[in-house]
Amino acid sequence: MTPSSPDTAPTRRPLVSGNWKMHHDHIEALHTVRDLGLRLKPEDIAQVDVTLHPPFTDLRTVQTLLEGESIPVALGAQHCNDHDRGAYTGEVSPQMLARLGVRYVLVGHSERRQHFAMSDDLVAATLRAVLRHEMTPVLCVGETEEERAAGLTEERLSSQLDAALRGLDPSQVAGMVVAYEPIWAIGTGRAATSVDAEDACLFVRETLRALAGPEAAQSVRVQYGGSVNPENAADLMAEPDVDGLLVGGASLDAATFLEIVRASRPAGPRRRG
Ligand code: PGA
Numbered sequence: 296m297t298p299s300s301p302d303t304a305p306t307r308r309p310l311v312s313g314n315w316k317m318h319h320d321h322i323e324a325l326h327t328v329r330d331l332g333l334r335l336k337p338e339d340i341a342q343v344d345v346t347l348h349p350p351f352t353d354l355r356t357v358q359t360l361l362e363g364e365s366i367p368v369a370l371g372a373q374h375c376n377d378h379d380r381g382a383y384t385g386e387v388s389p390q391m392l393a394r395l396g397v398r399y400v401l402v403g404h405s406e407r408r409q410h411f412a413m414s415d416d417l418v419a420a421t422l423r424a425v426l427r428h429e430m431t432p433v434l435c436v437g438e439t440e441e442e443r444a445a446g447l448t449e450e451r452l453s454s455q456l457d458a459a460l461r462g463l464d465p466s467q468v469a470g471m472v473v474a475y476e477p478i479w480a481i482g483t484g485r486a487a488t489s490v491d492a493e494d495a496c497l498f499v500r501e502t503l504r505a506l507a508g509p510e511a512a513q514s515v516r517v518q519y520g521g522s523v524n525p526e527n528a529a530d531l532m533a534e535p536d537v538d539g540l541l542v543g544g545a546s547l548d549a550a551t552f553l554e555i556v557r558a559s560r561p562a563g564p565r566r567r568g
Contacts, residue, residue, distance in 0.1 A: 377423070
């Protein structure tokens with residue numbers, strides 16, 4: 296693959312997302328978001344989009360705070376059901392999220408696939424449900440340690456992307472986010488190297504090109520996730536096909552998360568590492 300030349304350099308706006316998983320009750324959420332709001336400076340978000348994905352029970356609190364204090368962070372959720380309403384005890388519908396001002400929804404996070412038996416079919420249905428309510432899906436894909444060792448990373452990524460996206464209109468794909476999250480890197484402190492992250496994100500983009508055409512592939516933001524921290528963020532973001540970061544553990548503390556946001560600001564032409 297040829298490195299991006301300056302005149303064809305991607306113009307995708309970086310997207311840094313904090314996935315709190317099952318951490319922070321609504322009181323802790325209030326303190327964390329207030330802290331983030333006090334620290335955030337206009338220049339931090341002048342060239343970077345930021346989203347937070349708290350647990351469901353925090354959403355209303357976080358929404359009120361973001362809106363009331365004009366904190367320039369978009370509200371995200373970690374999952375939703377694929378139906379709009381019905382007898383699905385314990386579930387939350389995409390319609391409910393949209394009404395709360397949620398703009399981004401993680402779809403098919405590996406922890407949902409692994410612990411809650413979320414199949415490729417359910418991922419595809421959930422992704423369509425999110426689109427139906429005009430929110431942005433953040434489709435999560437990634438290989439296990441065994442798949443990587445067996446040289447099956449690309450096969451895994453293409454089958455997950457194909458199962459989730461086949462049949463969608465290219466204009467729907469164009470507005471999406473894909474998060475490449477190698478499972479072996481999640482919560483292990485063992486992030487992918489920036490070169491490995493770039494190779495996988497570039498492969499994701501090539502697969503998107505085959506599925507939805509060159510224009511959609513060029514505009515999709517591809518995030519890297521897995522043990523991102525303030526030390527490795529800038530190197531990862533320097534890669535031309537890494538358009539953002541999906542941050543778990545390091546997003547729980549406002550100051551640490553903000554360091555990652557700051558490290559993600561574009562620093563001149565992006566290079567291939
Ligand atoms: P981590 O999680 O940053 O704690 O590795 C990333 C994720 O699962 O989204």
